[in-house]
């Protein structure tokens with residue numbers, strides 16, 4: 389199967405619809421096509437018009453060759469970007485009103501809701517991967533049984549680990565006491581048209597401290613939020629997460645220069661849910677675009693073997 393066929397096979401066979409919220413008694417029956425990154429407030433700031441369509445780019449919407457190497461980016465429509473079926477109608481409209489309808493001023497509640505929604509999206513994604521492994525999809529049938537078994541178990545294990553953090557979030561949501569999470573944010577000015585929302589999966593900090601204990605990753609959550617004349621980078625760390633604390637404590641102390649370079653590198657390395665404006669992409673020369681795609685290919689295929697923090701040759705936040 390080629391890359392495009394695998395993507396179609398995945399979309400068809402992985403889909404899950406469930407509400408992430410713990411109180412299911414209030415759920416409405418309809419599961420929404422929810423945006424993990426707000427459409428009107430955030431995504432609309434980073435779209436451009438190509439062939440009369442409002443589009444944006446992501447490193448996950450790509451053209452690949454026969455060896456699954458990314459050759460080019462394929463624009464996606466704003467309506468389709470960052471969609472997931474992870475909240476019912478009721479919870480999606482009720483929960484996120486303080487970040488949908490009010491200015492982002494980084495109150496504890498807003499920081500929590502941004503974090504909560506990112507986590508829900510990552511949780512939903514991994515649940516869909518698991519669902520795919522269990523399906524009778526065409527591509528899955530090509531997997532050797534041992535390989536499939538190992539991947540299924542690994543994914544199951546990852547869901548169990550994330551479920552512990554889900555319980556913390558559920559309790560915080562219920563008590564409306566958001567004190568179990570540390571937040572740190574930096575403001576990049578002027579505005580850079582990029583948005584991201586994801587749990588970071590890195591074994592090293594920027595200064596190469598090893599933060600993987602053989603079983604557990606840190607559970608740092610990253611959000612990049614374009615906001616009018618500025619772009620805000622928010623990182624969230626569960627106080628209980630010791631590995632995350634090492635990452636968080638170091639990142640808090642980085643200079644602005646190091647901080648944006650680190651986040652830019654992580655976006656290439658492990659952040660799937662990232663979107664940026666074609667205007668930003670076009671600030672790179674043809675050679676630099678090619679080099680960035682090569683870096684992305686390297687991260688996808690060999691990133692796991694790297695025994696240090698992946699440092700990109702670029703800092704996307706400098707391309708304002």
Ligand SMILES: [Zn+2]
Nearest residue numbers: 407415476479
């Ligand atoms: Zn619900």
